Amino acid sequence: MKIAITGASGLIGRSLATSLTNDGHQVVPVVRRPSSGATESIEWNPANGTIEAAKFEGVDAVVHLAGAGIGDKRWSDSYKREILESRTKGTALLASTLASLDAPPAVMVSGSAIGFYGDTGDTAVDETAPAGNDFLAKVCVDWEAAATPAIDAGIRVPFLRTGIVLTADGGALAKMLPLFRFGLGGRMGSGKQWWSWISMADEIGAIRWLIDHDISGPVNATAPSPVTNREFTKALGEAMHRPTLAPVPSFGPKLLLGGELADALLFTSTRVLPSVLEDSGYSFAHPTIEAGLKAVLTSKTAA
16 A cells, blocks of 8 residues: 655654565655655645645555644643644645545544543543543644545545653653653652553554544544553553552652643643453553553663
8 A cells, every 4th residue: 555644754644654565566755845865755835735636646645743742841821723734734734635636535534642531530431422621622622623625525534632652762661761761760759650552563553553444533542541640650560570669749740841731741641541452442552550551661672
């Protein structure tokens, strides 16, 4: 298959491109700058509304992962606007472009996040749950709505609502590993908040499953066993053979990151279940937090 990927240089995009290429598929990165060398690519600039539309002709599937990093910067008003617009403008441009093609791809897997649900407390939710009312929930609602032109054109659009992706190469876990390595890791705040996570292998597996199976609409990319932050911390400490006796008071991350961002990343409780993936027959490589962390730490040691 010929598969175009936006965000191909990002954390998930790189792993997806490698997985697809290793299995003989042709990956076409959708990039903001002209490519150099022999690698085929498609240039776009969502902020300017420009895209090389003709190059999407003949593409079998599109995976849309581009967007400003949620935790890359403190949340000023301007950066919050960038988080929103990098998703809505990019998705709208891509969706309308694909809809205009003579032979559009059969599927556009469109990124989203479990932030859609807001804070769910101890309540487990699946894809049928309504949206929350905080900033990230509103971003996700608008993000998904921006794909409407593709849906209206008959393109199959699954929305990949991703949780915390376990990898040593970036994201939340990568920031935690050094602390735990020195025995300084501990629960965040009360530790009672639910964390919905997924291994990188299953994130890539879920995306490829959605490309190959007739699934549309919201799809939670989370493992079937969400855990509390306390349980996550305990499992990580045991996997690294380190104590987890030092709790991290909530004021520390809030001082470092800003209150709203710290709440969104660390203290919001989101207990999410992957009902669509499970009901469709997807088999998780790492269904438990112990298995997920072992896979990460084993691959890091091997590297």
